[in-house]
Amino acid sequence: MRAMSPREARLVAVLGLVAALALIDVAVVQPIVDGFAARAEARRALAVQYLANDRVIAAIPRLARAARAATARAGDFALAAPDAGSASEALRERMQAAITAAGGDFRGGDDVPAADGRVAARIAARLSGAQLGSVIARIENGTPSPIITGVTVSAGDALVTGHAATMDVTLEAQVPWHVAAAR
16 A cells, blocks of 8 residues: 555545544534533423412412302302201202192102212102192202202092192102301
8 A cells, every 4th residue: 555645644634633523522512512402491391380380379369269259159059968867858848848838738758869979859749730830940949959850740630530630749859968067
């Protein structure tokens, strides 16, 4: 192999220098620059999280007021009673009061099994058609509003008299309940 000319030697030396600089860039400079970029992105994410947390903290008084208002309105959505038996009794009394207010003849009532967090009651009465509509409206328009889950109407006298003046009616209703707060 022949010896390199001074020009070729300079060219090889320059290529070696460029290769060494590229190696230093890849091995040292780029990881440092990438670290700065990653930390800058982390700072941006923390700033966004800080602003979100700041908004939540600023909203605490408003959320506390809303929670107090919701607690005060709990009676609008669920019957407050010390236990399920008392809640069921209150539902039966409410249904009986609706029958009495409509001018019907209350025949009796009892408890009906219900899902957790709910109480249910069944009542029997003797009502006319108009009274039945009035009773259902009175029961459903109260606070909290029970759900009428069943209505059974027996108009056996209609076969004898030819019209249904009064009917034997059985109503079933259920309502959510919660333990009343101690006062």
